[in-house]
Amino acid sequence: MRGKMTAAVLAALAVLAATTACAGSGGDRILVYSGEHEALAQAWARAFTAATGITVTLRIGDDTDLGNQIVSEGADSPADVFLAADAPAIAQVDHAGRFAGLDRDTLAQVPEGYRSADGTWTGTAARTAAFVYDPARVPADRLPVSLLELAQPQWRGRWTADTAGADFREVVAAVLAQQGEEATRAWLQGVKAGVVVAQNPGAAMAGVDTGRSDGALVFADHWFRDRAGTDATDPDRSAAAEHSGRTALYRFESPDPGAFVSISGAGVLKSSRNRTAAQQFVRFVTGRSGQQLLADPAALEYPVAADLPAAPVLPPLDPRAPRVDPATVDDVRVTRLISEAGLS
Helix, strand or coil: CCCCCCHHHHHHCHHHHEEEEECCCCCCEEEEEECCCHHHHHHHHHHHHHHHCCEEEEEECCHHHHHHHHHHHHHHCCCCEEEECCHHHHHHHHHCCCECCCCHHHHCCCCHHHECCCCCCEEEEEEEEEEEECCCCCCHHHCCCCHHHHHCHHHCCCEEECCCCHHHHHHHHHHHHHHCHHHHHHHHHHHHHHEEECCCHHHHHHHHHCCCCCEEEEEHHHHHHHHHCCCCCCCCCCCCCCCCCCCEEECCCCCCHHHCEEEEEEEEECCCCCHHHHHHHHHHHHCHHHHHHHHCCCCCCECCCCCCCCCCCCCCCCCCCCECCHHHCCHHHHHHHHHHCCCC
C-alpha cells in the first residue's frame, strides 16, 4: 500500500497500523517500517519468521511519510528496519544519517549497481515505470515516444496519474537526474496543466479501463499484478484485471527518462534495539529465498540478487536503461519542485 497518510496520522495510529506478520516461538522480534507493496512485505515477513522464528511486525505506510517519521524520531525511533519502494525515501533516510550499515555478507548478495557504495543500504527489488493505455482509443503510432511528451498540449486532459504518491516522486527524480532543474520545472508545469489526478495507481488504471482517460502513468508492477488479480490488499478479491481488462502496457525506451529502473531498498536503522535480527532480515530479503518471492503473482517485481530470473510474465530489463541512484537523489529538491508545481 502506498497511500497518502501523513506522518502525524501514522504516529497517532501506530498501534492500529502495525500488522504482526507472523509470531515466532522465540523472544526475538523486530519492527519494520515498510513502504513496499503490502503483500510482498507480508510475504517476506512470514517467510523470514518461518525460517528463523523471529517475530516481524510491519508498520505499513507511504514511503515519504515513513521516511519523515524515521528522521523525526531519530535515535528514539522504535523501528529496526526501513523497507522503501522508491529511491527518494531511501535517500531521505540515508542523507539524514539514520542507517547503521549492513553486514558484508548481506551486501555481497546484491551487485554493486543495486546498493550503496558505502554499505548503508541495499537494493531489494527493481521496477520500471510504464504508460497504461486503451488500444481502442490510442493507436500504437500515437503513443508518447517520451515521458516528456505527457506535458505537451496534445495530451492535455487525456492522461492520469497519482501525482501525490511516492511513485510519482521517483518519476520526477528520474527527470531531474537526466534533464536538470529548469527542464524538470517546465515539465512539471506542463504536467499540472494536463494531468487528471488519480487517488492511487489502481484508480489511474481504472480511469483508462472505463474510458475516462486515454492513458495512465504508473509503475508496471501494478499493471501486472492487476492482470493477475493480486494488486489489492482485500483478501476477498478474486477478479483479475479489475482495473486493466481493456488496457495494454507501453514502456518507454532507453535513454528516455521514462525508461529508468527504480530500485527498492532496505537498511538497518541506528535506532534498532535488535540489530542482529534486523541484519538477518535484510540478509534474508536479499538472499535467494527472499528474492524468489518477487516472482509470486502478489509481487511481480524484478529481483536484484545475482543470477535469479524474473517472473516469466515480466519483460526483460533493458541493461542500458537509466537508474535512479538513491545516493544521488536530492529528495528535498524533488519535493520542492512538486510542491511548486501544485502537484503534491
